Amino acid sequence: MSAIEFDDVHVHFGAGASRFHAVKGVSLSIPQGSIMGLVGESGSGKSTLARAAVGLVEASSGRILVDGVDVVGARGETARLRRRIQMIFQDPSSCLDPRMTIGESIGEALRAAERRDRTPKRGRAARTQEVERLLHAVSLGADRADSYPSVLSGGQRQRVAIARALAAGPSVLLADEITSALDVSVQGAVLNLLLELQRELGFTMLFVSHNLAVVRYVCDQVAVMRHGELVESGPVLDVIDNPQHQYTRELMAAIPQLGEPMFR
Numbered sequence: 001m002s003a004i005e006f007d008d009v010h011v012h013f014g015a016g017a018s019r020f021h022a023v024k025g026v027s028l029s030i031p032q033g034s035i036m037g038l039v040g041e042s043g044s045g046k047s048t049l050a051r052a053a054v055g056l057v058e059a060s061s062g063r064i065l066v067d068g069v070d071v072v073g074a075r076g077e078t079a080r081l082r083r084r085i086q087m088i089f090q091d092p093s094s095c096l097d098p099r100m101t102i103g104e105s106i107g108e109a110l111r112a113a114e115r116r117d118r119t120p121k122r123g124r125a126a127r128t129q130e131v132e133r134l135l136h137a138v139s140l141g142a143d144r145a146d147s148y149p150s151v152l153s154g155g156q157r158q159r160v161a162i163a164r165a166l167a168a169g170p171s172v173l174l175a176d177e178i179t180s181a182l183d184v185s186v187q188g189a190v191l192n193l194l195l196e197l198q199r200e201l202g203f204t205m206l207f208v209s210h211n212l213a214v215v216r217y218v219c220d221q222v223a224v225m226r227h228g229e230l231v232e233s234g235p236v237l238d239v240i241d242n243p244q245h246q247y248t249r250e251l252m253a254a255i256p257q258l259g260e261p262m263f264r
């Protein structure tokens, strides 16, 4: 498993007069195996920072290091390191092809990982077995392999998205608002599943969320962004219970009550 570090990362969108500075020199280090929450108001640059790590947006400058190796603009062996960073999105449909069955979709992610790692291609039976193991890992029955995404609930689709990410053998997982589109009754199950998998597999995680109660439940560290800048970071309970920055205090005050853990 890998540590990930953002070192003075800047991201701009657009050009000329409409050039917009979305991420302004963010430096953030997530130790191997820990879960860092990333919070801040809408538009503060959280998703953009996460997307820069997987190359979905281009960092204008700065370094993104996986185990100390800069993966920005990486090629060859280093690009392989970057593909060990997997991202899960708010809307699971965005990563599921509606024309593919769930089994085909997970199988495709397995094949991509084989190509990346240059490991021998699994035979059909071995692939089916691995798809079933991954479905089981995310608490879906093996019979789901033949279903299409359209017949699944939002929570089930998000489980499939997690299974696809796991198929890639991630060393770092970026979770961007992964439960905010789900019904509250399903959110807890998906979060608990993710926590169990993280404990079992030990991947490092960046967990982007608006919900501070969820962040407190899931994360051991938290970073706060505002207007593209990092304003504060530290152990989750320290930051939530004793925020140092005025903006973090305002963010906490906006939450009606941070009561006991939500989903236990």
Ligand SMILES: Nc1ncnc2c1ncn2[C@@H]1O[C@H](COP(=O)(O)OP(=O)(O)OP(=O)(O)O)[C@@H](O)[C@H]1O
Residues within 6 Å of the ligand: 013, 014, 020, 022, 040, 041, 042, 043, 044, 045, 046, 047, 048, 049, 210
């Ligand atoms: N592809 C893009 N082109 C232009 N501007 C963009 C693009 N993606 C994001 N932005 C802008 O960058 C800023 C940061 O967006 P980002 O999605 O990272 O914020 P966020 O903190 O994740 O917000 P939210 O919590 O609402 O998802 C916003 O002003 C957004 O409009």
